[in-house]
Amino acid sequence: MTAGSIIDAKIERLARGGLPRVLDLFAGCGGLSLGFKAAGFEIAAAVEFDPDAAASHGANFHPGDERHAVARDITAITPEKFAAALELGPPGSAIDVLVGGPPCQAFARVGRSKLREVREHPEAFRFDPRAQLYIKYLEYVDAFKPLALLMENVPDALNHGGQNIAEETREVLEENGYIARYTLLNASFYGVPQMRERMILIAWRKELTDMVSFPQPSHFMELPPGYTGSRQVALKLLKGGDLNKKAPGYVEPPEPSSSLPAAITAQDALADLPKITKHLEGKLRRGARRFDELEKYPKAKLNAYAQLMRQWPGFENVQGVSDHVIRYLPRDWKLFSRLNPGDQYPQAHAHAVKMFEEALARLKAETGAVPRKGTKAWEALHASIVPPYDVGKFPNKWRKMEPDLPARTLMAHLGKDSYSHIHYDSAQARTISVREAARLQSFPDGFIFSGTMNPAFRQIGNAVPPLLAKAVATEMMSTLRSSLARRNDVIFRSAEAV
Known part of the structure; x- marks a missing residue:
C-alpha cells in the first residue's frame, strides 16, 4: 500500500x-x-x-x-x-x-x-x-x-x-x-x-x-x-x-x-489519605519499602478530587492503598515539624541550628557542661541535628508544601530523596509517601506501580500528569x-x- x-x-x-x-x-x-x-x-x-x-x-x-x-x-x-x-x-x-x-x-x-x-x-x-x-x-x-x-x-x-x-x-x-x-x-x-x-x-x-x-x-x-x-x-x-x-x-x-x-491544592489532594506517624513512634526501620501492607482509608468526607482518585473509571479503589510508604529520615523528623509552609533549605538550616543550640542548652542544664566546639562530641551532636548541605547551593532542594496551594514540580530525583516535598502537616513530620506523590501527579489510587519505593518514586516523578x-x-x-x-x-x- x-x-x-x-x-x-x-x-x-x-x-x-x-x-x-x-x-x-x-x-x-x-x-x-x-x-x-x-x-x-x-x-x-x-x-x-x-x-x-x-x-x-x-x-x-x-x-x-x-x-x-x-x-x-x-x-x-x-x-x-x-x-x-x-x-x-x-x-x-x-x-x-x-x-x-x-x-x-x-x-x-x-x-x-x-x-x-x-x-x-x-x-x-x-x-x-x-x-x-x-x-x-x-x-x-x-x-x-x-x-x-x-x-x-x-x-x-x-x-x-x-x-x-x-x-x-x-x-x-x-x-x-x-x-x-x-x-x-x-x-x-x-x-x-x-x-x-x-x-x-x-x-x-x-x-x-x-x-x-x-x-x-x-x-x-x-x-x-x-x-x-x-x-x-x-x-x-x-x-x-x-x-x-x-x-x-x-x-x-x-x-x-x-x-x-480555584486550582486543586495539596491539601485537597492528600487530606483523605491515612495519616502516617509510625516513624514518630519508633515503628519504622531502614530498608526497602515494599507495597505489601494495605492502609485502609479513614472515614472522611471526600472532596471532588479525592472522589476522582478513588473512583477513576477502570482504576477504582474502595479499600485503601498499599504504597503509602515513606523514607527513613530519622535526623530530620523533628526538623520537619518545625518548618513553616513554604520554607526551603536556608530556612530549614536556620531552624536546625536553633534546635542544636537548644540541645546544647538542655545538655548544660542537665549536666552542667557542654562539649567544646570542634570536639568529636560537639561534631557528633551537631551532625545528629543539622543537615550538612551548604545553604548557598540548591536552596530549593528542600521545601515544605503549602496546604493551600498546588505542590511545586515533582522531579525524577524523588527516586533518591523526597526533601523537595515535605508534608505540610507538621504533626506527621515527614516527606511525602509514594501514594501521595502519585496523588500530586493525578494518578488514581487504583493505578499500580511496580517495584519498590525508589523505583516507584522515579516513575511518578518522570511521568506526565494524567489529568x-x-x-x-x-x-x-x-x-x-x-x-x-x-x-x-x-x-x-x-x-x-x-
Missing part, C-alpha cells in the same frame, strides 16, 4: 466508528497513556526502557499479557520488530496516534540541518548519542504513519542551549505531511494539584485537518514568580525577534480566567471527531451532487 492509501484506510476505519489506537513511546509508567485512555483512546502498545516502568505500564494497560510488560530499548528494536513482537500487524496500519517525548538531552546541538537529514541519511548519526533517541522517534513516526501525534517535553525544549527543539521538530514534521504547533501548558490549570510546566506539541496529518488547538484551562491560579520566570526564560529565544518569523509554530498558551474554580494528558487528549479527540464529521459531510455532498 502507498502512504496515501494507508492514511486513507486509517481515516476510513475511524469514520466507521473504530477507536483511535495509541502507541506511547518513552512511555514510563503511563501518565500519557492513562490520560488518553480516559479520553476514549485505545492504548495499543508502548515502548519503555526502564524495567520497573515497563512492568507498571503492562500491569495497568494490558494486565495478564506479559509481552506488554517487557522493557525495550527503542535504539535497539526496529518498528517492524516491535510491531511483530506484539502482533500489531504491519506498522503502517497498526496505530492512529503516536505520543511521547524523547528526553531533551537527546536533541542537544543536533541542529536544524541535521534534523532535516535524518529521513534520508540516518546512518550519518548512528554513533551520535545526542541524536539517537530523536532519530528513533522520527523513525517510528515514519514507520507507523500516525494520523496525529503528541510530543511533550520540558519548557527548555524551546531554548535548549540556544536551540528551539520544538520549532525544529515542527519543520521536520511539516515537511513530511503534518501540520504542527506547540505551546506551554501548566498542569495546575487543568485540575492537577501541581504547578508543572510542560511543552506540548501536537501534529495532525494534513489529510485530516489544517488546524491545531490546545485545551482551555479548567482551573485558575496565579503562578508564583519562579514559574512565570522560568516560562520567560524558555521563551527568551522566541522573543528575541519577530515571533511569527522566529517561531511560526509557537502558540500562546490559553490563559485561565479568574472566574474558573493534563487527559485535557490534551480530550481536545485532540474533539478535533478528530470534527475533522471526520467534516470529511463525511464533504463525501455526502459530493454523492448528492452526482
Whole structure:
C-alpha cells in the first residue's frame, strides 16, 4: 500500500466508528497513556526502557499479557520488530496516534540541518548519542504513519542551549505531511494539584485537518514568580525577534480566567489519605519499602478530587492503598515539624541550628557542661541535628508544601530523596509517601506501580500528569471527531451532487 492509501484506510476505519489506537513511546509508567485512555483512546502498545516502568505500564494497560510488560530499548528494536513482537500487524496500519517525548538531552546541538537529514541519511548519526533517541522517534513516526501525534517535553525544549527543539521538530514534521504547533501548558490549570510546566506539541496529518488547538484551562491560579520566570526564560529565544518569523509554530498558551474554580491544592489532594506517624513512634526501620501492607482509608468526607482518585473509571479503589510508604529520615523528623509552609533549605538550616543550640542548652542544664566546639562530641551532636548541605547551593532542594496551594514540580530525583516535598502537616513530620506523590501527579489510587519505593518514586516523578494528558487528549479527540464529521459531510455532498 502507498502512504496515501494507508492514511486513507486509517481515516476510513475511524469514520466507521473504530477507536483511535495509541502507541506511547518513552512511555514510563503511563501518565500519557492513562490520560488518553480516559479520553476514549485505545492504548495499543508502548515502548519503555526502564524495567520497573515497563512492568507498571503492562500491569495497568494490558494486565495478564506479559509481552506488554517487557522493557525495550527503542535504539535497539526496529518498528517492524516491535510491531511483530506484539502482533500489531504491519506498522503502517497498526496505530492512529503516536505520543511521547524523547528526553531533551537527546536533541542537544543536533541542529536544524541535521534534523532535516535524518529521513534520508540516518546512518550519518548512528554513533551520535545526542541524536539517537530523536532519530528513533522520527523513525517510528515514519514507520507507523500516525494520523496525529503528541510530543511533550520540558519548557527548555524551546531554548535548549540556544536551540528551539520544538520549532525544529515542527519543520521536520511539516515537511513530511503534518501540520504542527506547540505551546506551554501548566498542569495546575487543568485540575492537577501541581504547578508543572510542560511543552506540548501536537501534529495532525494534513489529510485530516489544517488546524491545531490546545485545551482551555479548567482551573485558575496565579503562578508564583519562579514559574512565570522560568516560562520567560524558555521563551527568551522566541522573543528575541519577530515571533511569527522566529517561531511560526509557537502558540500562546490559553490563559485561565479568574472566574474558573480555584486550582486543586495539596491539601485537597492528600487530606483523605491515612495519616502516617509510625516513624514518630519508633515503628519504622531502614530498608526497602515494599507495597505489601494495605492502609485502609479513614472515614472522611471526600472532596471532588479525592472522589476522582478513588473512583477513576477502570482504576477504582474502595479499600485503601498499599504504597503509602515513606523514607527513613530519622535526623530530620523533628526538623520537619518545625518548618513553616513554604520554607526551603536556608530556612530549614536556620531552624536546625536553633534546635542544636537548644540541645546544647538542655545538655548544660542537665549536666552542667557542654562539649567544646570542634570536639568529636560537639561534631557528633551537631551532625545528629543539622543537615550538612551548604545553604548557598540548591536552596530549593528542600521545601515544605503549602496546604493551600498546588505542590511545586515533582522531579525524577524523588527516586533518591523526597526533601523537595515535605508534608505540610507538621504533626506527621515527614516527606511525602509514594501514594501521595502519585496523588500530586493525578494518578488514581487504583493505578499500580511496580517495584519498590525508589523505583516507584522515579516513575511518578518522570511521568506526565494524567489529568493534563487527559485535557490534551480530550481536545485532540474533539478535533478528530470534527475533522471526520467534516470529511463525511464533504463525501455526502459530493454523492448528492452526482
